[in-house]
Amino acid sequence: MAKEGLGLEITELRLGLPSGPRSVDKIKEKKRVFSEINGGDGNGANSGDRDDYRKSQAKSQVVGWPPVCSYRRKVYSLNETSKMYVKVSMDGAPFLRKIDLGMHNGYADLALALEKLFGCFGIGEVLKDADSCEFAPIYEDKDGDWMLAGDVPWEMFLESCKRLRIMKRSDAKGFGVLESKGFLKATMKDEPK
Amino acid sequence: MLKMASSFPEEVLEHVFSFLQSDGDRNSISMVCKSWYEIERWCRRRIFVGNCYAVSPRILIRRFPDVRSITLKGKPHFADFNLVPEGWGGYVYPWIVALASAYPWLEEIRLKRMVVTDESLELIAKSFKNFKLLVLSSCEGFSTDGLASIAANCRNLQELDLHESDVEDLSGRWLSHFPDTYTSLVSLNIACLGSEVSFSALERLVGRCPNLRSLRLHRAVPLDRLSNLLHRAPQLVELGTGAYSAELRPDVLSNLSSALSACRELKSLSGFWDVVPTYLPAVYSICPGLTSLNLSYAIIQSPDLIKLVSQCPNLQRLWVLDYIEDVGLDALAVSCKDLRELRVFPSDPFVLEANVSLTEQGLISVSEGCPKLQSVLYFCRQMSNEALITIARNQPNFTCFRLCIIEPRTPDYLTLEPLDVGFGAIVEHCKDLTRLSVSGLLTDRAFEYIGTYGKKLEMLSLAFAGDSDLGLHHVLSGCDNLRKLEIRDCPFGDKALLANAAKLETMRSLWMSSCSVSYGACKLLGQKLPRLNVEVIDERGHPASRPESLPVEKLYIYRSVAGPRFDMPNFVWTMDENSALRLT
Numbered sequence: 001m002a003k004e005g006l007g008l009e010i011t012e013l014r015l016g017l018p019s020g021p022r023s024v025d026k027i028k029e030k031k032r033v034f035s036e037i038n039g040g041d042g043n044g045a046n047s048g049d050r051d052d053y054r055k056s057q058a059k060s061q062v063v064g065w066p067p068v069c070s071y072r073r074k075v076y077s078l079n080e081t082s083k084m085y086v087k088v089s090m091d092g093a094p095f096l097r098k099i100d101l102g103m104h105n106g107y108a109d110l111a112l113a114l115e116k117l118f119g120c121f122g123i124g125e126v127l128k129d130a131d132s133c134e135f136a137p138i139y140e141d142k143d144g145d146w147m148l149a150g151d152v153p154w155e156m157f158l159e160s161c162k163r164l165r166i167m168k169r170s171d172a173k174g175f176g177v178l179e180s181k182g183f184l185k186a187t188m189k190d191e192p193k
Numbered sequence: 194m195l196k197m198a199s200s201f202p203e204e205v206l207e208h209v210f211s212f213l214q215s216d217g218d219r220n221s222i223s224m225v226c227k228s229w230y231e232i233e234r235w236c237r238r239r240i241f242v243g244n245c246y247a248v249s250p251r252i253l254i255r256r257f258p259d260v261r262s263i264t265l266k267g268k269p270h271f272a273d274f275n276l277v278p279e280g281w282g283g284y285v286y287p288w289i290v291a292l293a294s295a296y297p298w299l300e301e302i303r304l305k306r307m308v309v310t311d312e313s314l315e316l317i318a319k320s321f322k323n324f325k326l327l328v329l330s331s332c333e334g335f336s337t338d339g340l341a342s343i344a345a346n347c348r349n350l351q352e353l354d355l356h357e358s359d360v361e362d363l364s365g366r367w368l369s370h371f372p373d374t375y376t377s378l379v380s381l382n383i384a385c386l387g388s389e390v391s392f393s394a395l396e397r398l399v400g401r402c403p404n405l406r407s408l409r410l411h412r413a414v415p416l417d418r419l420s421n422l423l424h425r426a427p428q429l430v431e432l433g434t435g436a437y438s439a440e441l442r443p444d445v446l447s448n449l450s451s452a453l454s455a456c457r458e459l460k461s462l463s464g465f466w467d468v469v470p471t472y473l474p475a476v477y478s479i480c481p482g483l484t485s486l487n488l489s490y491a492i493i494q495s496p497d498l499i500k501l502v503s504q505c506p507n508l509q510r511l512w513v514l515d516y517i518e519d520v521g522l523d524a525l526a527v528s529c530k531d532l533r534e535l536r537v538f539p540s541d542p543f544v545l546e547a548n549v550s551l552t553e554q555g556l557i558s559v560s561e562g563c564p565k566l567q568s569v570l571y572f573c574r575q576m577s578n579e580a581l582i583t584i585a586r587n588q589p590n591f592t593c594f595r596l597c598i599i600e601p602r603t604p605d606y607l608t609l610e611p612l613d614v615g616f617g618a619i620v621e622h623c624k625d626l627t628r629l630s631v632s633g634l635l636t637d638r639a640f641e642y643i644g645t646y647g648k649k650l651e652m653l654s655l656a657f658a659g660d661s662d663l664g665l666h667h668v669l670s671g672c673d674n675l676r677k678l679e680i681r682d683c684p685f686g687d688k689a690l691l692a693n694a695a696k697l698e699t700m701r702s703l704w705m706s707s708c709s710v711s712y713g714a715c716k717l718l719g720q721k722l723p724r725l726n727v728e729v730i731d732e733r734g735h736p737a738s739r740p741e742s743l744p745v746e747k748l749y750i751y752r753s754v755a756g757p758r759f760d761m762p763n764f765v766w767t768m769d770e771n772s773a774l775r776l777t
Contacts (some may be wrong), residue, residue: 064274066542071357
């Protein structure tokens, strides 16, 4: 096996403690580590706003951590969440549907559910290629404003969403720059409740 | 030697081989000589495929012409934690098509973490006349319509187990598709379903199947229905209750108690959703006979839990939520001397502050009080090196030790040091340890211990640990029996992986996500090691569109004789000689 670029130090077994104040830093940052984990490791920038929200909630937002399997998480959420039915309208569909937001773990799960409700109109495509989807998911919040889904943490979305609309992207011309990457990002970094 | 081997008639050798069931033994016999290989392949009936992409149906069928039982596993373990994106793969349909034409006498199919469609279930239902057993563990992609096909067509079905699968629950009508003439049910696990089934259909089914041993109901079956079912199946060995609640009526408790006490063979209990504690005493009469108790979905506080476990002196397996607390585990250590396996799950995993009084002390108590304890899964919020050393000394017989300290990178809460020495003690004392999951603050030192002492380790799970490539190098170069390694969020990069590339061919699989392995290294591995599938999983688009030195999101490497697969979604790429040419 080619060893180009490898120094022999890889085979040198050192028995001392790791150098540097790293472990001490980690302890000082203990309280914040949980909420900051998502922001590091070159996995894409996350907004500072989200970190602040997370700290205030003192809740985990790291994907797949703690390692409780998704089946078990579903049962937990069934135990805790009350029914949160909201109306969902889709441009071009003749009638509305209702969806229980509390039954879903996060944006990715919701996207799949919407896809199933309205057929393969490409909601899930937003996950793969933001520009290919001709639809954008928006929701009406408590203040009556229409917001693009995916910008805020899932729990915040659950609290403020009053109804959903799957809007044709072409109707969005009046809205300015439609940063759909918010939904894309959020579905990647989703944390099931 | 050759003369001796051929002087035995085939039938004799076949008979001798029939006493060897384990795959390891069978594989060994098949390598003795060509004639043994031939005889063995014709008489092997049970096949285990740990990674459905490691071999193709065609290769399997070519070698083994008469298979009756097959197990297939699909997605990597970390899929359980939503780390494997939807659409990655693990489709069973091509397998079923091939099996249907090659093995008309196939009796058993066990699938884990695979995508199973209704089409696949229909094909199973129609293709195998003597089909007896279907286990779908953590599978997805099918609906209750598929189950209806199975129920309607599989006349000889004995076991249907939907263990924790994600089923599209359209309605409960599927259960009524079992014909009235069908009486061979032995085991039914529908705990993961949601829709109500017809209770009368269920009662009639249970009543006409005299061999029914295991019945695991779902949440939609309320407690007042349970008595009726139990009256029809007092021979049950395993019971999963439905919702453990009903309106508080005096007759419910007494009916349930008498129904349960009539089940003299009952050894295993599970279910217990939505527990109303008033009804717990109904199970007391059967507690002395219980060997397995799964309360991991039950919201029961420690005083009631203590009352329960104190009456189960023969308990071998306990799964419970951390409501049991240290005090409950103390009681467990006193009452359950035969305990072999303990799993303590977190009741509120996403909150940093402890909501219950469960600490390292509980684990110390059981390790001290339960001499046969071999397997542990423990979620807690604090740990110390001292505790781990004590636990290791108390119980050197651990074969499976999985500790999850809920907050990543938590140090020893007493000394604030890393937990290297503690986990070092675990691997050093527990010489038969085959499975280990670590957590808390760990430096490369911890991995040095694991590499030095973890000689029997087969499966290792790492998260938020280590300092450098040296950590990964210790593991890959030291753990001689490593088969499955899964890593997330560790600062491991190219060096250790490339230096130990040959090791990867001796393992089933390696998963690395949110680490620092570059696209360039992945390509190199793929080119140099043709018997490995090096899959790069990256939802940000093809890694070739970014500098080669940048890390990939996720990496899944597994050995395969089937070559690269062709069912990958557009965010997965296999690295091989052609990977440079093959863009999205």
